[in-house]
Amino acid sequence: MGELDDIAKEFVTESRENLDRLDQDFVDLENNPQDKERLASIFRAVHTVKGTCGFLGFSKLELVAHAGENLLSKLRDGSLSLSGDMTNALLATVDAIREMLNIIDATGNDGDRDYPELRATLAGLQEGKGNIAQAPCVSAPVAKTPEDKASSLITPDWDPFAELEEAKSQAQQKQLEAEQKTPEPAPIQTSAPVVLAKPISEHPVSAETKTATPVTDTSIRVDVDLLDKLMNLVGELVLTRNQVVQFGGQFEDSSLSSALQRLSLITTDLQEGVMKTRMQPVGNAWSKFPRVVRDLALSCNKQIRLEMFGKETELDKSLIEAIRDPLTHMVRNAVDHGIETPEKRRQLGKPEEGTLTLRAYHEGGHVIIEISDDGAGIDKDKVILKAMEKNIISVSDARTMSDRDAINLLFMPGFSTAEKVTNVSGRGVGMDVVKTNIEKIGGAVDINNRPGHGSTFKVTIPLTLAIVPALIITSQDEKYAVPQMSLVELVRLDGKQVKTSVEMVGGAPVYRLRGKLLPLVCLRDVLSGGKGLQITERTKGSDLNIVVLQANDRQFGLVVDQVRDSQEIVVKPLGHLLHDLSIYAGVTILGDGKVALILDTAELAVIAGIDSKGNGHAHEGERINNSESSEEVHQLLVCTLADGGRVAIPLSLVTRLEKLDQSSIERTGNKHVVQYRNEIMPLIDVASALSESAHKSYFDTQNAEKTLVDVVVYTLRNQNVGLVVKSILDIVESSLSVQGKSSREGVVSTVALHDHVVEVLDINRLLRKADETTSVSQVN
Amino acid sequence: MESNITDDTKQFCTFYLEDLFFGIEVSQVQEVLRYQEMTAVPLAPSVVKGLINLRGQIVPAIDLRRRLNFAPHATNKLPMNVVVNMNSEAISLLVDHIGDVFNVDNQIFEEPPETLSGPAREVIVGAYKLPDKLMLVLDVKKLLGVLDGRTDVAYH
Numbered sequence: 001m002g003e004l005d006d007i008a009k010e011f012v013t014e015s016r017e018n019l020d021r022l023d024q025d026f027v028d029l030e031n032n033p034q035d036k037e038r039l040a041s042i043f044r045a046v047h048t049v050k051g052t053c054g055f056l057g058f059s060k061l062e063l064v065a066h067a068g069e070n071l072l073s074k075l076r077d078g079s080l081s082l083s084g085d086m087t088n089a090l091l092a093t094v095d096a097i098r099e100m101l102n103i104i105d106a107t108g109n110d111g112d113r114d115y116p117e118l119r120a121t122l123a124g125l126q127e128g129k130g131n132i133a134q135a136p137c138v139s140a141p142v143a144k145t146p147e148d149k150a151s152s153l154i155t156p157d158w159d160p161f162a163e164l165e166e167a168k169s170q171a172q173q174k175q176l177e178a179e180q181k182t183p184e185p186a187p188i189q190t191s192a193p194v195v196l197a198k199p200i201s202e203h204p205v206s207a208e209t210k211t212a213t214p215v216t217d218t219s220i221r222v223d224v225d226l227l228d229k230l231m232n233l234v235g236e237l238v239l240t241r242n243q244v245v246q247f248g249g250q251f252e253d254s255s256l257s258s259a260l261q262r263l264s265l266i267t268t269d270l271q272e273g274v275m276k277t278r279m280q281p282v283g284n285a286w287s288k289f290p291r292v293v294r295d296l297a298l299s300c301n302k303q304i305r306l307e308m309f310g311k312e313t314e315l316d317k318s319l320i321e322a323i324r325d326p327l328t329h330m331v332r333n334a335v336d337h338g339i340e341t342p343e344k345r346r347q348l349g350k351p352e353e354g355t356l357t358l359r360a361y362h363e364g365g366h367v368i369i370e371i372s373d374d375g376a377g378i379d380k381d382k383v384i385l386k387a388m389e390k391n392i393i394s395v396s397d398a399r400t401m402s403d404r405d406a407i408n409l410l411f412m413p414g415f416s417t418a419e420k421v422t423n424v425s426g427r428g429v430g431m432d433v434v435k436t437n438i439e440k441i442g443g444a445v446d447i448n449n450r451p452g453h454g455s456t457f458k459v460t461i462p463l464t465l466a467i468v469p470a471l472i473i474t475s476q477d478e479k480y481a482v483p484q485m486s487l488v489e490l491v492r493l494d495g496k497q498v499k500t501s502v503e504m505v506g507g508a509p510v511y512r513l514r515g516k517l518l519p520l521v522c523l524r525d526v527l528s529g530g531k532g533l534q535i536t537e538r539t540k541g542s543d544l545n546i547v548v549l550q551a552n553d554r555q556f557g558l559v560v561d562q563v564r565d566s567q568e569i570v571v572k573p574l575g576h577l578l579h580d581l582s583i584y585a586g587v588t589i590l591g592d593g594k595v596a597l598i599l600d601t602a603e604l605a606v607i608a609g610i611d612s613k614g615n616g617h618a619h620e621g622e623r624i625n626n627s628e629s630s631e632e633v634h635q636l637l638v639c640t641l642a643d644g645g646r647v648a649i650p651l652s653l654v655t656r657l658e659k660l661d662q663s664s665i666e667r668t669g670n671k672h673v674v675q676y677r678n679e680i681m682p683l684i685d686v687a688s689a690l691s692e693s694a695h696k697s698y699f700d701t702q703n704a705e706k707t708l709v710d711v712v713v714y715t716l717r718n719q720n721v722g723l724v725v726k727s728i729l730d731i732v733e734s735s736l737s738v739q740g741k742s743s744r745e746g747v748v749s750t751v752a753l754h755d756h757v758v759e760v761l762d763i764n765r766l767l768r769k770a771d772e773t774t775s776v777s778q779v780n
Numbered sequence: 781m782e783s784n785i786t787d788d789t790k791q792f793c794t795f796y797l798e799d800l801f802f803g804i805e806v807s808q809v810q811e812v813l814r815y816q817e818m819t820a821v822p823l824a825p826s827v828v829k830g831l832i833n834l835r836g837q838i839v840p841a842i843d844l845r846r847r848l849n850f851a852p853h854a855t856n857k858l859p860m861n862v863v864v865n866m867n868s869e870a871i872s873l874l875v876d877h878i879g880d881v882f883n884v885d886n887q888i889f890e891e892p893p894e895t896l897s898g899p900a901r902e903v904i905v906g907a908y909k910l911p912d913k914l915m916l917v918l919d920v921k922k923l924l925g926v927l928d929g930r931t932d933v934a935y936h
Contacts, residue, residue: 575838577869578824
């Protein structure tokens with residue numbers, strides 16, 4: 001790096017910030033050409049650059065800025081109105097200034113070029129000559145893309161504007177080729193396709209605490225390295241505090257205890273404060289997107305509107321740097337591959353303008369960023385075909401592959417479905433790098449595909465890298481930590497309860513927790529390499545400790561040897577050697593100084609086959625929320641009836657499954673009820689309610705075999721109703737594609753499920769019918 | 781013991797494993813210490829004996845005996861730790877016994893001896909022929925890289 005004095009360095013940094021804002025400003029201005037405020041602020045920004053660089057002696061930069069300022073001045077005073085050509089030229093000016101700033105940063109002077117063509121264009125536009133041959137889009141060397149690590153450095157000969165002045169068609173093609181990375185001040189090392197942490201270290205004067213526009217003086221620029229150091233120290237402090245508190249807890253000294261308490265509180269506050277210093281709005285990573293989308297859409301001849309929600313959602317600065325490139329790639333994908341051309345959209349009856357939505361929000365200790373488009377979605381078959389062509393999967397794999405897995409093939413290395421590889425969004429190194437980089441920071445990326453309607457890429461990022469509250473459990477005399485975030489509740493079963501409440505469904509143990517079926521995972525078994533389905537001998541018959549965890553909307557119970565206490569732990573990464581072990585989310589040092597591994601809840605679920613991320617299912621347990629399933633698939637509760645038939649009830653309508661004691665069923669008049677949860681719940685015998693003829697009600701037959709009655713509880717407007725069936729079979733997912741007509745009143749349709757014909761119930765009709773029937777039927 | 785390190789000599793940290801005598805260049809060694817309590821890591825490769833708390837730094841411990849296909853120590857003697865540092869990540873090698881630190885003359889450096897075979901050979905870059913014994917020079921990068929099982933993605 002050349003020698004830059006402090007003033008120049010400040011200038012470069014501040015100007016860069018201003019330029020970033022300008023990208024967004026110009027795009028907004030294009031949509032609202034009458035926005036005088038914005039125009040004025042743009043003018044001021046360029047004016048400031050011009051003024052300062054003149055003072056610092058960067059004459060070429062001054063020339064360029066001056067040309068831009070002149071045009072802006074005319075726009076500001078109203079003698080010209082903004083045209084597309086002008087916007088392009090002004091954006092090109094911003095790019096030129098940016099490039100020169102980079103050269104200044106690297107060499108200390110403003111380089112050799114003074115952009116005569118650009119200045120000529122700007123001058124021409126000022127005169128009202130708006131038709132200097134330009135392609136309708138500007139090849140913007142915006143945010144780095146994960147691909148293109150080889151030919152990344154823009155050579156001094158590259159001139160975007162000479163190319164623009166060629167014929168339109170040529171310009172368009174050239175522009176695609178010229179799509180390259182932003183030049184970096186230091187030579188890019190080809191060590192990693194996406195240079196993540198680099199931006200932080202390359203700008204020693206870089207980081208800032210979040211400030212308002214440079215009017216107020218209530219903020220200071222702080223070096224990111226210093227903040228990192230503070231974070232580490234605070235982390236160590238927390239650990240040491242844990243040790244001290246643990247040790248001090250042995251002494252019955254009140255002044256010691258109160259001092260320890262105070263120490264604890266202060267440490268927590270300090271930790272929160274330091275974390276806050278590093279938090280920045282995720283909008284920082286999005287700042288370039290309006291420009292990117294605009295330029296890309298123009299070059300692809302598409303009309304796309306970008307909407308961004310949740311810009312203020314805060315995230316640690318290092319994470320923001322890390323997701324910048326992956327997000328950019330996904331945005332470009334959506335524009336390039338996702339959203340259709342206006343003609344196609346018109347044909348499909350969609351509005352010609354496609355919508356790309358970015359949404360960020362906090363959820364349970366994570367930041368979620370969603371990139372949604374209303375385009376064509378991902379063609380699953382195309383993906384499978386491509387994967388087979390590239391030998392990523394075999395033909396037999398392709399046949400048995402689930403929809404979800406097929407879509408996830410996109411993340412395999414060497415994949416690209418683009419017919420022709422464009423420089424716009426990648427040559428097949430794209431999505432797998434995106435996924436890897438997101439996972440590197442502890443995050444995850446998921447796709448929700450709606451064929452014909454678009455797709456949503458959901459990126460989940462852990463909110464804090466450092467300190468989390470955790471529950472300490474033991475398995476085989478070793479301690480492990482479970483993040484409290486995933487913890488729902490703790491259940492302890494004594495030997496007897498184990499026998500009655502733990503059942504086997506489909507070869508896997510489940511526990512009936514207040515009517516809901518909770519799949520169980522035995523930690524001991526998992527750590528020995530199993531799938532967690534063996535509740536091992538030692539725990540069988542004796543007390544069972546179940547830690548109920550939640551991963552991706554699925555709940556399951558982790559069976560452990562012992563539950564210890566709760567501690568605040570500092571999450572340390574596993575390190576290169578062990579980071580493949582996905583069952584561990586990290587490692588920590590406990591209060592007693594011992595190292596403990598932190599379990600990864602999501603991975604536990606996958607190992608046990610609970611989460612459908614893995615291939616196939618071990619469990620067909622009840623799922624609490626099925627927010628991940630696409631719209632086509634319905635979850636049905638299948639039951640048998642006394643008359644031998646089968647019925648299905650949409651699971652979404654079911655509140656609980658109960659086994660009620662027959663003796664608790666009472667009769668009032670013609671109806672049967674039971675005292676349930678502090679209310680009197682009416683019971684309907686589904687079989688007799690459905691039957692046309694006067695069928696003998698279940699209640700009236702003496703059922704010697706079992707004293708427990710299977711009841712499906714359905715809640716309507718706060719009123720519980722119990723549907724009595726013979727037995728509850730299973731939960732099945734079905735697309736309800738093969739349907740027959742309704743067989744009788746109370747039934748919506750008939751469906752084939754697992755080789756049986758099942759009647760899908762229409763609960764409301766059924767209830768109404770039951771009312772009529774019971775009032776008419778004879779009393780036996 | 782000489783303390784001047786010239787261009788012709790190198791300084792090595794040494795240790796014993798079974799009947800072999802190894803040396804690692806001091807620049808690669810962070811520290812040596814006696815046996816430390818370890819936390820086992822289920823599902824990790826079997827050469828990973830556990831994790832050590834080294835003044836707040838969490839360091840994986842590699843069972844070097846196992847790595848070089850030796851049987852566990854006959855007397856179940858507690859191993860010692862040689863903590864090596866690669867790219868600011870520390871890893872501890874579990875060895876039988878720590879030796880001295882001393883300089884060796886580059887002139888006596890030789891290719892790995894013919895008699896040495898097996899896993900040890902893969903991780904040795906050569907040997908110094910000392911008056912009374914042979915010091916095998918351990919290539920830490922190779923040792924850890926092959927350990928990873930993914931030599932291409934290993935430390936760089």
